[in-house]
Structures are given as C-alpha cells and as structure tokens.
Amino acid sequence: MDDLRIIELYFKRDEQAIKETDAKYGKLCRSIAYNILNNHEDSEECVNDTYVGVWNAIPPIKPNNFMSFVCKIARNLSLKRLEFMKREKRSPDVLVSLDDLASVLPDDRYAPDVSDEDVGKLISRFLRMQKEDVRSVFVRKYYFFDSVADIAVRFGFTESKVKNMMFCTRNKLRDYLIKEGVEI
Amino acid sequence: MKISRLANSVGHIDDDLITAATKSRNNKRSYWVKWVSIAACFCLIITAAIIMIPYISSSDNNNGLTQSSDSMSYAMAINGFLYEPLSIPETFYEKYPELKNITERITTGYRYRISAEDIGEYIEIVPALETAHLPEGKAYHWSAYPNLDSIIIVEREGMYSFFVSEGYIFPSESIDNSSSILAKHKLPESAVNFEVEDSALIITDKSVIAEICAIISNKEHDADHSYRNRIWEAWRNEKGDVGVSFDGTDFSYSNPQIHEEFAHFFAENIRSIIVNTENGFEIILRVDLKYNYILINNKTFNLTQSDSDQLSILINIK
Numbered sequence: 001m002d003d004l005r006i007i008e009l010y011f012k013r014d015e016q017a018i019k020e021t022d023a024k025y026g027k028l029c030r031s032i033a034y035n036i037l038n039n040h041e042d043s044e045e046c047v048n049d050t051y052v053g054v055w056n057a058i059p060p061i062k063p064n065n066f067m068s069f070v071c072k073i074a075r076n077l078s079l080k081r082l083e084f085m086k087r088e089k090r091s092p093d094v095l096v097s098l099d100d101l102a103s104v105l106p107d108d109r110y111a112p113d114v115s116d117e118d119v120g121k122l123i124s125r126f127l128r129m130q131k132e133d134v135r136s137v138f139v140r141k142y143y144f145f146d147s148v149a150d151i152a153v154r155f156g157f158t159e160s161k162v163k164n165m166m167f168c169t170r171n172k173l174r175d176y177l178i179k180e181g182v183e184i
Numbered sequence: 185m186k187i188s189r190l191a192n193s194v195g196h197i198d199d200d201l202i203t204a205a206t207k208s209r210n211n212k213r214s215y216w217v218k219w220v221s222i223a224a225c226f227c228l229i230i231t232a233a234i235i236m237i238p239y240i241s242s243s244d245n246n247n248g249l250t251q252s253s254d255s256m257s258y259a260m261a262i263n264g265f266l267y268e269p270l271s272i273p274e275t276f277y278e279k280y281p282e283l284k285n286i287t288e289r290i291t292t293g294y295r296y297r298i299s300a301e302d303i304g305e306y307i308e309i310v311p312a313l314e315t316a317h318l319p320e321g322k323a324y325h326w327s328a329y330p331n332l333d334s335i336i337i338v339e340r341e342g343m344y345s346f347f348v349s350e351g352y353i354f355p356s357e358s359i360d361n362s363s364s365i366l367a368k369h370k371l372p373e374s375a376v377n378f379e380v381e382d383s384a385l386i387i388t389d390k391s392v393i394a395e396i397c398a399i400i401s402n403k404e405h406d407a408d409h410s411y412r413n414r415i416w417e418a419w420r421n422e423k424g425d426v427g428v429s430f431d432g433t434d435f436s437y438s439n440p441q442i443h444e445e446f447a448h449f450f451a452e453n454i455r456s457i458i459v460n461t462e463n464g465f466e467i468i469l470r471v472d473l474k475y476n477y478i479l480i481n482n483k484t485f486n487l488t489q490s491d492s493d494q495l496s497i498l499i500n501i502k
Contacts, residue, residue: 027325027436028206031443040441065199067206075195120196127201139205142194149451156482158468160350164268 003066010058018051025067029074035145036078036083046081049093050074075143114182130169137162138169249344263308263321264368266318266464267336267347276393298337298344304330310338323347353481362403362478362485365467372397374461380499381456394497396457399494400469400478403485411477411484413439415450418475420489457499471495 001020009017029050033043053073061067127135133155140146140154141162148166151161260267302323312320321340329335335348353359353368354423363405366372372394378387387393417431427442437443453474459467473492478485487495 015419029430034443068199071202072195073204079191079195089497117196118191119193121195121198123190123196124198124201127197132204136200136427137215139197139201142191143197143205149447152372158350158482160466162351169311 007058007062007066010055011062018055021054021070022047023053025070028067029070031146032074032144033078035074035147036082042085043103046074046078049077053077057133071143103117119177119182122177122182123173124179126173130172134165134169137165141166251425260310260313261348262310262336262338262347263333264353266348266352267338267349298346302327303339303344304328304339307336310340320340329464331462332464334466337499349465351461351467359483360405360480362405365480366397366401367466367472368466369461371459371461371467373461376460376462378499379458379460381458383455383500385500387499396495396498399491400480400485401500403478403487404482406477406486411472411475411479414473414475415472419446421448426435432466471499 001024003024006017006020006024006076009020026047029047032041033046033050034040036170037043037046050070054070057069057073061069127138137151137155137157139153141148146154148159148162151157151162155162157165281312304327307323307325310321310323312318318342321338324334324337324339326335326337326346333349334351335346337344338347351369353365359365372390375390375393375397377389378396379385379392380387387396412430412435413432416428416435420427426445429437430436435446437446453472455471455473457469457471459465459469461467469482471486471487472478473496475485476492478487478488
C-alpha cells in the first residue's frame, strides 16, 4: 500500500493504518530500535510506542515523507529509552556511535542559543556538500546506527574504509560547525 | 548521562537525506560506468568519491608550500591504485607511529605545512578531472618515506596535499583474475607479512607466503555478490526457506532475531588475512573456507575444496 493511502487510513482513524505501517516500515523501525537499544524486548516496545506516536500525530499532521516521519519517531523514542536505561543503569553498554558524535559536539554547554533543529539543518547542508556514498554512510551510521560491518556489507566497502570515511566526515563536520558559529 | 546533543541534532536532518540512505546500497559498478562515460579519455580516473576532509589553507606559511583546500578532496586513481585525501587508517600508525602526530595535526585543524623538502621522487601525472574543474597534477613520493606507495603528495596548480591508498586497485574491471591483483602488488615478493585477523598468527615465512599466493592465484572472478547468493543458499539448505530473502544484492529479514542469527551464520566462517607489503599497502583477503571463496578488492574469486583445505592448514584455522 502506498504511503498516501496509509495516511488516509490514519485520517479515517482506521486501525488498519497501524497494520499497514507495520507491514511496510516495521522492519526498518525494529532495526533502528535494535541498533540503539541492542535488546529485542525493548526494541519491540519502542516500535509499538512508535505506532502509538504516529497514530496520535496523524491527524492533524500530514507528513510529506511518511517513511522518514515514522523513522524519526522510532529513533527519538529509542534514544529516549536508551537515556532512561542508562539513568537506571540497566544498560552497561554505551554505544560507540553516540560516543563518536559526542566528540564532535559534546553537550548543551556549547552554542546554547542554537537549537538542535538548527544544528540539524547545518548538518543537512554539510551532508549535501559531500559525495553520495559519504553522505549515505554517515546517515546509516549516525541516523540509523547501523554497525560498521553492516555498512561495509551494504556498500561493498572494507570495514576499515568505512571507519576511515566516518573519521574524516566527523572531523570535517566539526570544522564545518565551527565555521558556522557552533563552537566546540 | 545525556545522549549527546549531536545525536539529537542528527535526528533533525532533512527527510530526503534519510530516504536516500535507506535506498543506498553498493552501486560501485554503475558509479564506475558513469565516470567512464563522462571522462572516457581519462581512463585511470574512473571513480571519484568526494571525501571532504579538513585540508587547511595556509597563508602564513614561511618556508612551506601552499596546502590544498577542499578543491583537491577527490579520490583519484594514481598508478592504478585508488588514492583518497588524507585519511590515515589507525592500523597505519602501528607501522609508522611517528605519522600520527603529523596527521592528527592536519585533521584536527592544526597546520602541517608540506615543505619543499617533503617532495620526493616524481611518480606520474595525475590526469585532470574536468567534471570537478581540477587541472592535471603531479604525484610525488613523500621524501620522508621514499619507498612508501601508500602515502604520497599530489600537486595541482601549485597546491599540495597528501593522499593515501590502502592498495585498492582501479580500474576494477582490470581485475578479472586474482593473479592480476597479486602481480599489481608484486606479491609474494613484496609481502612483509600475512596477518590472520582475530588470531595471533602472523606469517612471515616467505615460503609459506609464496605457497598461499600460489593457491589463490589464477582464480576467476565470479559474478558480483555471488558469495552472498552462496551463503543464502547454504542458509536455506540448513534452515529452510524462511526468514531471509535476497534480491540479488541485499538481504532482508523477517525479524531482528533472524537478522542476528543470519549475520552470525554469514560471518562465522570468514577470516580476514591482512597482507602488509613493503611499500606500505594493506590488502585484505577475506576467505571463507567453508563455502570456498575469497574476496579481494570486493570481488569474489572461487576456490576449490582442495584450495580451501590447503589454505586452512597454512593459516592454521579449522
């Protein structure tokens, strides 16, 4: 079923909308949640919460890009749950991807006047200046939190090449953010 | 502990970037064809992966040469190998620890000024890249490491920058037989050692290295992704036709548990052999001795059962 039809079902408050969303994007949501939480039970709960979130948001929102709308909700909920798990000391693992990003822009003390949305726009602009595969590897790693091994298989690169690409892109991004006034 | 701010910020990137990344996959081949059509006369510059990294312009350079800026940040084929703008692999530092200081200064925004003393022996012309408005340039060895082919200096329009290569060979179409890769790397003569990943085994015995090279030479290149198909068929034979589907390029999974199980199934028999050469290249041979193939430069070469049996003894795995 195409996305517009699914959105129509949400507007009609038809619960079939959730089944269709699960059929089309459930796998993607589960992979995002699992990549972040590394736990099937928590991931499944996050995916269910994602559907609740989508159900509550549509209407009034009518997303232009339904897939990324669903992904964003799944990602945000998973990151929130991860934060909760860390606070509760339920997860001993700190994801490497998050640490990588922390080294680029550590925390709220830096550029407190610039919102996350604005930084997101800067990152989008930065990514558009990169070659397509560099851009996609970055998004796969830091948006979808794919493992280096999965990215290597996906793009046909060696793992060391993927690591190098990410290392360079992070450094370049850090310099770009500094240039744009987001000091680190 | 809070999730880093940037992790949250990445969540706000534009929708089309997210969509593009879900559709992206290995498109090396079509990418190659595209470049051939655009720059057919520059047959050595087939692929160009723009990897923007912080090359620093230096205006207050007293005795150094002008460093390149972003305009040089294109991958390029030099002497038949793919070189990328300076992005030194961590493993490189184990061999050349003194480089770490220099490269960190470049990549973290400090200045390393390439000076006239750095320019070593001339290697070859770097063809122009018209689509990026880059004129012809010249490649030189780094005088500090005159025998190293893996890190070089490229000059274009009076601007200089470092480029590195792991030993990836271009044009990849030239790799129709494993022997062409071995010959290009002057193996087995140029081998310093063969490291078997995830084990303590480092093979330095020249006769063993020669024996391994002899086993993997003269192997024909199989179809792209054929090894994936092979693993998928093995999975179906063992587990039945459920859980994992394959569209000829990518796998998809019915649930996360299956994904995890399949990833383990896929990887459990693969061993990487890292070949270190005396000119600084690091070539990764990924061997799967259960399903009889070897991946070199992302190409699948078939092994016979007898090849696999001999290799498993030489590299000391089950």
